Amino acid sequence: MKELRIHGRGGQGSVTAAELIAVAAFEGGVFAQAFPAFGVERRGAPVQAFVRFNDKKIRLRSQIYEPDYIIVQDSTLIKDVNVFFGVKKGGIVIVNTEKAANYEVPEGVRLITIDATSIALKAIGLPITNTSLMGAFAAATGEIAFSALENALNHRFPKELAAKNIEAARLAYNAVKGAA
Amino acid sequence: MMQMLEGSLAVAEAVKMSRPQVVSAYPITPQTHIVEALAEMVANCELDAEYITVENELSALSACVGASAAGSRTYSATTSQGLMLMAEVVFNAAGMRLPIIMSIANRAMGAPLSIWNDMQDSISLRDAGWLQFYAEDNQEATDLHYLAYKVAEDHTIQLPAFVCFDGFILSHTYEPVDMLTQEEVDRFLPKFTPYQRLDAADPISFGMYATPEYYPEFRYEMDKALRRSRDLIAKAGKEFGTLFGRDYSALVEGYRLDDAETAIVTMGSLGGTVKDAIDEMRAEGKRVGQLKIRVYRPFPAEEIAKILSHVKCVVVLDKNISLGSKGAVGLEVRDALYGSGIPVRNVVLGLGGRDVRKRNIREIVTQTEKGVGELFYGLRTEVL
Known part of the structure; x- marks a missing residue:
């Protein structure tokens, strides 16, 4: 079983990202489970969302403490929240940041930084970074196919909005693939 | 068909396919997504039901009591403080032998205020005379609604039922759920045929006054019906298993x-x-x-x-x-x-x-x- 933890702020779409990543993974033929950290929903407050991937039915219901993957939607969280907590050796951390800062991640963990905010502004016209980061996640981990992500976005959003978000996801996907 | 669904939406779909004729509920976290979805289904004519909007939970369940007594299949959903506001009507619905089905997205009781999960709410009403089912995952959370209607409405039972599933932990989790088709649900769950109902042409009364000479016998009959429901659950649960491969005959x-x-x-x-x-x-x-x-x-x-x-x-x-x-x-x-x-x-x-x-x-x-x-x-x- 693989586990993903998403850190963001209320309003950034972390829960939607978890949902769509799980939907895309399910399309790829694995069992997936997505759930929020049940916070008090306030815009700007730190929030978490979780995804599990497994080749058999997922029964575990606890939150995720030792993830294989972490997505950080907002690098300003890093000073307030221990976002890298528990990440497994060999794991992957994806941070949205304008500067290619060298955040201190635990040993043996791969850090990928991406300017998802600029990508989102360019593709969507709004600083909503979740879909860009989903593209980056697909490229970095291989847990979900880009085509499945596209389908999930098309299913979730009206046509025009879906197209913009798919473009954001594609730009981030290509950026991560190109850097690798 | 296996679908990736949020627990609340899977439950709302199952409720829709159970064809309730009257839905009355008041939104409360973490139950809200269920009743939002049902309201939308009624507005979009996907569900042919009367959706009664009310000012609070006491009215929500009261509306269900009236509708059920008039012979309609009825549905409500709530949790925690909302359930407690209903408490008086919860006892009455069972005493009047009305097979209302209510989803409980289990949540803790205040004070202190908590929107998060435990089972204090439904367990605190264990003595009310309702059947209580508890789901381990969202597959059970959906399937148990069909089972609950079938058992509750049986003329040998005629008692309401809670279908309980953990708030947030199940209600807000996306996971694969094998959803039945409308045709399949119809095969398992026939139309509601009330044993008796309010009818101006043939007047009867529900929820009458019982003096000490009669009251204990009403409680005895309710207790007997609840005990009898074990066999009905076993029978209906087995039938569900034969039809759809998931056997719920065991309690x-x-x-x-x-x-x-x-x-x-x-x-x-x-x-x-x-x-x-x-x-x-x-x-x-x-x-x-x-x-x-x-x-x-x-x-x-x-x-x-x-x-x-x-x-x-x-x-x-x-x-x-x-x-x-x-x-x-x-x-x-x-x-x-x-x-x-x-x-x-x-x-x-x-x-x-x-x-x-x-x-x-x-x-x-x-x-x-x-x-x-x-x-x-x-x-x-x-x-x-």
Whole structure:
């Protein structure tokens, strides 16, 4: 079983990202489970969302403490929240940041930084970074196919909005693939 | 067909396919997504039902009582404080023998205010005369609605039912759920044919006054009907299994229990985490198994006594506390095992949404085997 933890702020779409990543993974033929950290929903407050991937039915219901993957939607969280907590050796951390800062991640963990905010502004016209980061996640981990992500976005959003978000996801996907 | 759905939406779909004629509910976290979805289905003419919007939960269930007495299949959903506001009507609905189905997205009781999960709400109304089903995952959360309607509406039962599923932990989780088609649901669940109903042409009364000469007999009949529902659940659950491959005939279910020395008793979504913890402990040679209670009312005491007869010790995990006493499920499991000599430990955990991990389950099993440990598990040390 693989586990993903998403850190963001209320309003950034972390829960939607978890949902769509799980939907895309399910399309790829694995069992997936997505759930929020049940916070008090306030815009700007730190929030978490979780995804599990497994080749058999997922029964575990606890939150995720030792993830294989972490997505950080907002690098300003890093000073307030221990976002890298528990990440497994060999794991992957994806941070949205304008500067290619060298955040201190635990040993043996791969850090990928991406300017998802600029990508989102360019593709969507709004600083909503979740879909860009989903593209980056697909490229970095291989847990979900880009085509499945596209389908999930098309299913979730009206046509025009879906197209913009798919473009954001594609730009981030290509950026991560190109850097690798 | 397997679909990736949020628990609340899967439940709303199942309710829609159960063809309720009247839906009345008041939104409350974490139940909101269910009633939002149903309101939308009614507005879009996907569900041919009267959606009665009300000012609070007391009115929501009252509307269901009227509609059910008039002969409609009715539905509501609530949780926590909302359920408590309904409490008077909860007792009346059962006493008037109205087969209303209500989803409970289980949540803790205030004060202090908590929007998070435990089972204090529905368990606190265990004595009201409603059947109570508890789902371990969203598959059960959907399927149990069909089963609940079928059993509740049977003319030999005529009692309302709660279908309980853990707030947030199930209600807000996306996971694959095998959804039936409308055709399949129709095959299992026939149209509601009330035994009697309000009819101006043939007037009768519901919920009459009962003097001491008559009152105890009404309670006796309700108790008898609840006990009878065990057989109906077994029959309908088996039929569901034959039709769709998921057999719900058992009120309780064992997991790796046959050769177990220690049994962990669970209700609701905690069962999944416990199963994973059991697999880990089994791999280390520990003989641990799980007993899951899917039907809490009627309470399956005989089934529990039988299935646990061979174990050396039992630990009951309660996501509720009867303050000043113990966890409600623990008390009744102990009663079921009275005379067997099997020690029963009761652990209260997961209150107000406190996360329960596999390592907690493992620690509880270790404590139980050593005969140590307190009633409350995992408290912050500053209160001790």
